[in-house]
Every structure is written in C-alpha cells, then in structure tokens.
Amino acid sequence: xxxxxxxxxxxxxxxxxxxxxxxxxxxxxxxxxxxxxxxxxxxxxxxxxxxxxxxxxxxxxxxxxxxxxxxxxxxxxxxxxxxxxxxxxxxxxxxxxxxxxxxxxxxxxxxx
Amino acid sequence: xxxxxxxxxxxxxxxxxxxxxxxxxxxxxxxxxxxxxxxxxxxxxxxxxxxxxxxxxxxxxxxxxxxxxxxxxxxxxxxxxxxxxxxxxxxxxxxxxxxxxxxxxxxxxxxxxxxxxxxxxxxxxxxxxxxxxxxxxxxxxxxxxxxxxxxxxxxxxxxxxxxx
Amino acid sequence: xxxxxxxxxxxxxxxxxxxxxxxxxxxxxxxxxxxxxxxxxxxxxxxxxxxxxxxxxxxxxxxxxxxxxxxxxxxxxxxxxxxxxxxxxxxxxxxxxxxxxxxxxxxxxxxxxxxxxxxxxxxxxxxxxxxxxxxxxxxxxxxxxxxxxxxxxxxxxxxxxxxxxxxxxxxxxxxxxxxxxxxxxxxxxxxxxxxxxxxxxxxxxxxxxxxxxxxxxxxxxxxxxxxxxxxxxxxxxxxxxxxxxxxxxxxxxxxxxxxxxxxxxxxxxxxxxxxxxxxxxxxxxxxxxxxxxxxxxxxxxxxxxxxxxxxxxxxxxxxxxxxxxxxxxxxxxxxxxxxxxxxxxxxxxxxxxxxxxxxxxxxxxxxxxxxxxxxxxxxxxxxxxxxxxxxxxxxxxxxxxxxxxxxxxxxxxxxxxxxxxxxxxxxxxxxxxxxxxxxxxxxxxxxxxxxxxxxxxxxxxxxxxxxxxxxxxxxxxxxxxxxxxxxxxxxxxxxxxxxxxxxxxxxxxxxxxxxxxxxxxxxxxxxxxxxxxxxxxxxxxxxxxxxxxxxxxxxxxxxxxxxxxxxxxxxxxxxxxxxxxxxxxxxxxxxxxxxxxxxxxxxxxxxxxxxxxxxxxxxxxxxxxxxxxxxxxxxxxxxxxxxxxxxxxxxxxxxxxxxxxxxxxxxxxxxxx
Numbered sequence: 024x025x026x027x028x029x030x031x032x033x034x035x036x037x038x039x040x041x042x043x044x045x046x047x048x049x050x051x052x053x054x055x056x057x058x059x060x061x062x063x064x065x066x067x068x069x070x071x072x073x074x075x076x077x078x079x080x081x082x083x084x085x086x087x088x089x090x091x092x093x094x095x096x097x098x099x100x101x102x103x104x105x106x107x108x109x110x111x112x113x114x115x116x117x118x119x120x121x122x123x124x125x126x127x128x129x130x131x132x133x134x135x
Numbered sequence: 136x137x138x139x140x141x142x143x144x145x146x147x148x149x150x151x152x153x154x155x156x157x158x159x160x161x162x163x164x165x166x167x168x169x170x171x172x173x174x175x176x177x178x179x180x181x182x183x184x185x186x187x188x189x190x191x192x193x194x195x196x197x198x199x200x201x202x203x204x205x206x207x208x209x210x211x212x213x214x215x216x217x218x219x220x221x222x223x224x225x226x227x228x229x230x231x232x233x234x235x236x237x238x239x240x241x242x243x244x245x246x247x248x249x250x251x252x253x254x255x256x257x258x259x260x261x262x263x264x265x266x267x268x269x270x271x272x273x274x275x276x277x278x279x280x281x282x283x284x285x286x287x288x289x290x291x292x293x294x295x296x297x298x299x
Numbered sequence: 300x301x302x303x304x305x306x307x308x309x310x311x312x313x314x315x316x317x318x319x320x321x322x323x324x325x326x327x328x329x330x331x332x333x334x335x336x337x338x339x340x341x342x343x344x345x346x347x348x349x350x351x352x353x354x355x356x357x358x359x360x361x362x363x364x365x366x367x368x369x370x371x372x373x374x375x376x377x378x379x380x381x382x383x384x385x386x387x388x389x390x391x392x393x394x395x396x397x398x399x400x401x402x403x404x405x406x407x408x409x410x411x412x413x414x415x416x417x418x419x420x421x422x423x424x425x426x427x428x429x430x431x432x433x434x435x436x437x438x439x440x441x442x443x444x445x446x447x448x449x450x451x452x453x454x455x456x457x458x459x460x461x462x463x464x465x466x467x468x469x470x471x472x473x474x475x476x477x478x479x480x481x482x483x484x485x486x487x488x489x490x491x492x493x494x495x496x497x498x499x500x501x502x503x504x505x506x507x508x509x510x511x512x513x514x515x516x517x518x519x520x521x522x523x524x525x526x527x528x529x530x531x532x533x534x535x536x537x538x539x540x541x542x543x544x545x546x547x548x549x550x551x552x553x554x555x556x557x558x559x560x561x562x563x564x565x566x567x568x569x570x571x572x573x574x575x576x577x578x579x580x581x582x583x584x585x586x587x588x589x590x591x592x593x594x595x596x597x598x599x600x601x602x603x604x605x606x607x608x609x610x611x612x613x614x615x616x617x618x619x620x621x622x623x624x625x626x627x628x629x630x631x632x633x634x635x636x637x638x639x640x641x642x643x644x645x646x647x648x649x650x651x652x653x654x655x656x657x658x659x660x661x662x663x664x665x666x667x668x669x670x671x672x673x674x675x676x677x678x679x680x681x682x683x684x685x686x687x688x689x690x691x692x693x694x695x696x697x698x699x700x701x702x703x704x705x706x707x708x709x710x711x712x713x714x715x716x717x718x719x720x721x722x723x724x725x726x727x728x729x730x731x732x733x734x735x736x737x738x739x740x741x742x743x744x745x746x747x748x749x750x751x752x753x754x755x756x757x758x759x760x761x762x763x764x765x766x767x768x769x770x771x772x773x774x775x776x777x778x779x780x781x782x783x784x785x786x787x788x789x790x791x792x793x794x795x796x797x798x799x800x801x802x803x804x805x806x807x808x809x810x811x812x813x814x815x816x817x818x819x820x821x822x823x824x825x826x827x828x829x830x831x832x833x834x835x836x837x838x839x840x841x842x843x844x845x846x847x848x849x850x851x852x853x854x855x856x857x858x859x860x861x862x863x864x865x866x867x868x869x870x871x872x873x874x875x876x877x878x879x880x881x882x883x884x885x886x887x888x889x890x891x892x893x894x895x896x897x898x899x900x901x902x903x904x905x906x907x908x909x910x911x912x913x914x915x916x917x918x919x920x921x922x923x924x925x926x927x928x929x930x931x932x933x934x935x936x937x938x939x940x941x942x943x944x945x946x947x948x949x950x951x952x953x954x955x956x957x958x959x960x961x962x963x964x965x966x967x968x969x970x971x972x
Contacts, residue, residue, distance in 0.1 A: 037176060037177055038176055038177060038178070038179050038182065039177060039178060039179075039264070041178075041264055041267060042183075042267060042268065042271055042276075042277055046264055048264070049262075049264050052262045052264070052265075055257065055286070056286075057286045057287060057288045058286065058287055058288070059287070059288050059289070060287050060289075061289065076235075077229055077234035077235045077259075078233075078234055078235075078237070079229075079234060089286060090232075090233070090234070091257050091281065091286065092229065092232035092233065092234065092255055092257040093229055093232055093233055093234030093235070093257075094229060094234065094257065094259070095229045095234060095235065095259035096258075096259055097259075109288050111284075111286055111288075113281075113284060113286075114258075114262055114264055114265045114268070115264075115265065115268040115277075115280060115281070116256065116257045116258065116261075116265060116268075116281045116284075117254055117255065117256045117257075117265065117268050117269030117271075117272040117273075117277075117279065117281070118254070118255055118272070118279045118281045118282065119253060119254050119255075119272065119279055120279075120282070121232075121247070121252075121255055123279070123281055123282040124232070124255065124257060124281060126285065126286050128286070128287060
C-alpha cells in the first residue's frame, strides 16, 4: 500500500488536461478514415460503398457520399483500397448539425 | 430566442455545472463503457463541472446511445419528458447516428426518430476524449469544427491537411 | 341536579331504546327512533359523567329497596367513574348517529340493538355502582349483553367461535373479580364501595395484595392484558362495526376501570412489587399487542391488537403510579393516574372512530382484507379524512390527543429517578423503553394501516368502485372533532381530570400540573413543560408557510405537466405496490421468535423448483402462541381432571343413594360437633 502510494506520487498527475491543452493520445485513437480523391476511381468507390457494413459510404452521381456519423472505423474500406483510404486522426467530431457530418468526396472519373 | 441568445443561455446555465443522465436504447454497451471511463481519474469529467445523475428529474443533459429499439421508445420518451427544461439531448455512437442498424420492425435505427437531438457525437465507440469534446460543444465551451474538416487528403505529403 | 339524576335519565332513555328497538326495528323509522333514544341517553350520560368529574358525589344512594336477590341497588357517581361515563356517553352518541345507516332494518337488527342498549345500561350500572352486589350484577349483565352483541350473525362459525372466546374468558375473569370482592368485603365488613375504600387500611397487607392481584387478573381478562387477551382478536372481527367499536371503546375500558378501582381506591397495596408487576404486565402487553398488530391483514383484527397495545400503555401508567405512591411521591401518583385516564378517554374516541370507519370500508368494498383495498382516499374522501384524524390520534402523533396523553405518561415514567431505590428507577426506565419501542412500532403499524387501504392504487375491482353514497359520516365526524378538542383543549380536560383524581387520591395537583398560560407540566416544575394548545396552533400555521411561499413565488412562465417519473416502465400495475404483509416484513423478520411463522411452499413438481410449469403456492401463518401453549394445555388439563372425576357420576342409583346417606351422616356428625 505504501509502495503504491509512493510510486503514485512519483508518477504525478495522470489526469488529462484536455480540453485546456491538447491530449497526445488523441490522434492515435481509431477514427473515421479520410479519402484521397486522386486515387478514388469510380470503380473503387463502388467497391467501397458495397463493402461498408454500417452504410456510411454511398454512391451518388460523381461523388462518394461519406456519412462520418455512421462510420464505425471497422477498417474494411482501408483494407480493400489502401491507396485511396487513409487515417484521418480526427477525434473532435461532435456537431450540432447532423448534415455537417455528411461529406461528399469527389470521385475521379476515369475514361472507359 | 435567437440562436445566439440560446447559445449564451446554455453557456451561462450549464457551462460550469451540468448533470448528465445516460440512456441506453439498445446498444452493445461499449459506448457505456467509454462513458463510464469518463468518471475515471484519467479523464475525470467532474473537474469540468459535469456530473452523472440517475434521476431524469435532476438532469440537464440526456446522453443517448444505441439505435433506439422500438421496445424502448416509450421509456425513452418518458425519460425525456421527465427532464425539466432547459434540456439538451446528445446522441452518441454510430448506432445512434443511424449507422449499423437500419430502420426496420425492431429498431428505429436512429435516436432522432423519437427524441429531438441537439448534439451528435460520432464514433464506435466514441473515445472519452471525443465525448468530452461533444459535451463541451453541448454547453458551448468548445467549437464545433467537423463542418470544416474535408476528410480528404491530397497525395502530395507536403500539402497534407489530415491531423490536428 | 345531581350527577345521578343525569344517569337516571340516561338509563331511562336506554331502557326505552331497548324496548323500541326490540319491537319496531324491523322498520326504518323504528330503527331511527331507537337510535335517537340511544343518542339522547348518550348525551345524558356524557353530561352526567362530566358533572360527576367536576363535582364528584360522595353520597351512596340506595335505590329500589330490597330486590329479588336480597340486596339493594347502591349507586354512587364518583369522579373516577365520571370520566368513563362521559366516554360512554360520547361513544353512545357517535354509534347512535352511525347505526341507522350501517344496519338495515330487520328482526335481527332489533335484537342486536336491544342487546346493545342493554349493554349500555349495564355499563352505566358498573360505573355508577356504589355497592359490591350492584357492581357484580351489572358486570355480568354487561358480559352477557356483549355476548349477544358479538353474535349478530349466529350462523357463521367464526362468529360463534369469537363469541365463545369472549364469554369463556369473561366468566373466568368474573370468577376472580367475585373472589377479590369477597376477600375485601369479608375483611372490612362492608359491601358498599365507599365503605370498603374508607376501611382499606384495616385489611392486612397480604390480603390486600391478594385481593389486588385477583382483581388485576380478573379485570385483566376484560381489559385485554397479555396473556388474557385472546378473545379480543377473535371477537372484534365478527361483531358488527359499531359492536366492535363499543367493545374496544367502552367495554375494554371497564376492565381498566376495575383495575383502577382496586389499585387506587379499594385495595391500594403496600410495597412496590404489586406496582412493578402491574407496570411490567402493561409494558409487555403493549409490546406484544403492537407486534401482533403488524402481522394482521384483517383491518378489525389489526385494530383489536392495537387496542391491546393501548390498554398496555394505560396499565403501565397505573403500575408506575402505584410504585410512586409506595415510594412517597404523591404528586407523581396522582399525575400518572390522570395521565392514564386521559389516555383512556383519548383511545376511546380514536379507536371507536377507527372501528366505525373500518365498518364503512367493509360496507363500501365488501372486504376487511387490507391487501384487497387501495386508493380509497379517492373513492371515500370524507371517510378517509376522518380516518386520518383517528390514525394520527392513535399513532400518538402531534398535535392530536394520543400524543398529549402519551407525552404525559412518558414524562411520568422518566421521573422514575425520584423514587429512592436505584433498582426501581432502572425498572421504571426499562418499562419506559418498552413503551418507546411500542410507540415507534405503533407509528409504523398505522402508516401501514392507513396507507395500504387508502393510498396508492386499488388492488381489486371492489376497491376501485367503492362509493361513499349512503355511508355514515356524522358519527365518525363527531368523534374526530372530539379527538381534536381533547388535544387542543387539553388544559381544560386535565383540570377536570385533576379534580377527579383528587377525590380518589386526595392529592391536589393544581399548579403542579397546570401552572397557567395553557401549559402542562408533569407534577414537578423543574422537569419539563409543554403546551398542547400552542403546539396545535403552531403546527397548523407551520403547514400554511409552504403554501404561502408557493403562492408568492410561483413561476410566471407556463409550466408543463408530465406524469410522475416511474422509471420509464410502460404501465403501472397495482400489484407493483407494497402489500400489507411486505410492508411489515422487516418487523416480522426481526421478531421471528415471537411470531414463529409456519411456512408451507408447494410447487407443481419437484424437478421444477422455479415454478416454470405452474404456480408456486406460498403460505405463512403466524402461530397463535397463547392459544397453543397456554389455553389448550389448560383446557386439556381440565378435561383430564373431569375424566378423573367422571366415575362419580356412574348412573347407578344404588351409588347415588350411598352418596345421599354419606352426606346426611356427615351433616349429622358435623352438627353434633
């Protein structure tokens, strides 16, 4: 008990200072992905929309509709198309407007 | 009351002391574990003036998780009605925001179908930091920044605008 | 006009009511006439009692000359009896106002009312008796009239059993009372009560104590001291509501009157041990009474056990008074007598009220079982308010009358240190502790007794459709007013009671009880003080404060009305509420050794302990300890004795002739000697 107490005193305060100061662990948490529009072909976008299990990705004319709110950060889209999907390292995603979470990612139309 | 006045009122009344009532409308309970971690020493929401309360009569904010299964809709509505105004509803987790479960015979799919939601916190589960950010947004202490995030990244590494 | 004139008028009214009831109660008009006469008699009795209280009579009037039994009717209106007479009068008026709406006109009702008025007459006779024989004749008449009262529905087995218990224990008590009177009158040579009282000191100490103990046990049968109380919970539920009210309100108090008569007037025993015995008998009675009350679902049995509890409190006060008298503390002696009698009056009013309300509930819903009722405060609002006043009174909550008299008794007990002996002081404090336990349990019991039937949601259909139409309100309302008046007017009542106590004890309390300014002090100015009137006024105005704050500070903006937060359950069902037995479960678990419940659980099948294939049946019975371990062995012993003696009655004529010859021979020999 005493040892634990002394060790604790030496470690110091572990409480995070967030939101007054940024928290170092934030960016490394699992987060919704970001997309690379340059690598995102229409075919890739179709594949990603089909594979997303929670309905976060949908195809619309010329865009990939990405609902950040629905994303569960499962990683299937990143596994399917690693060149087009990357980490966003965002965790401060709260909003008062639901539509602010719906992003339209432009899809690169490729000549067929 | 204009949006500005409302924001100011909320910041004034709840900015320093907010009582939160959590409501699980059918989630897998991992969101609940993250919410519970908020009370742990590492994140400690009490230092920010937020407190958990079991009684809706004493609550200012209703923190809802889960896809709002139909069997729970009456109880959720009763909980919301039992809270005295002014009150805020925060929906958190991908289930509550419409993901994972569609609108079918057993679930509404999204909390918005039964309760008027004020703040949305995405995540599966939302980390305690994300929850703290969301609560801060709810009381007007923190800025709502996701609107300006594009969630895109150019191939050119020097012009990356990912993190922060 | 003397008090006796009022009592004669009351007797005449009740005699007339008896005749009218017997002859005409088949019609509604006859029923009302009978009750009106009964009420008139009650008013006269109350007036006579009050008069006797204030200006007690010392004359013994011999009325009626030599009657058939060879003794004259001797009457004396004493101050002590005055209180009981006044209570009798008030109860009679309340019941007379209640009875026309409660009973339906019929031949059976006529017989019942005749028996009831005879009982009233007999009670008056007991209280106004100035001579031993008058007392005993009136006492026995009262017992038999009450037997007829309880047996209103003779075809029901439970009614027969209840009446039998009453009359059996009544007769056992009567035997002992006769013995006590015989001892006293043979030792003093007088048969008038005044004569015996005047020469009480001439009786040797041992005989006096013996007479007192005989009287304690004999009157204890009627009063309901444990273990002589068994008839109360059997007889009260089966009698009609006003019959039960009369039993609890007046008849049981006559037992108390008998004990007080012997303890303070006829045979005040020397030494502290009779007082200690009385005090602990009372304390144990009080505790056991309220503990058994907690385990009852039947409203009337519950109230019967509560009567036992209050009788215990009164007898404890009398016992402590006797101890103080033996220790030379005359002021406290008179004070505790006054406190005990005050509790008699208060309990009489409250308990009668509660029994009458129990009758209203039974008629409105068809059941006496608390677990089938609920939410009656919405269906029977006026009865609920009146019943609430009675409940507050009997649970001894301020500012009502039960609180004032129990405060007085406690203050008397707490001054046990004024007796010289440490042991006595400790024992008095022990008795006070037992009474404290009783008081706490009484509040608990009456929260249950009022809350389960009246508050919450109705548990069954009859409770949900109960209606107050045609139910008697005036009688119970009168008693509720009496309860409040007894509390707020406590200084006036205590002044009158002090005068009565003076005629018995010879002690003038005056400024030691009422120092003026509407305050009451417990016989010593340096102990404590209390003003019932100011307390009542203060509490009433304190209740107004939150109302005023609300009215002044109401929010100007509109407010939203939403249902009570119930945990979000979809629908509230009555079975989710407390039941009477679950509410009292903590007490029943704690005092398990007293209740000794016998539990039986039957399951649909042995390999299905959880009862998934059918209902599980659970039954728990409180063991009737006194009947099983005291009365049944006694009765069996008597039967064995009878079996031993039976051979004498062989039926053989020759043996009988031998008996006759032997007795004649014996008489001749004794005469010759």
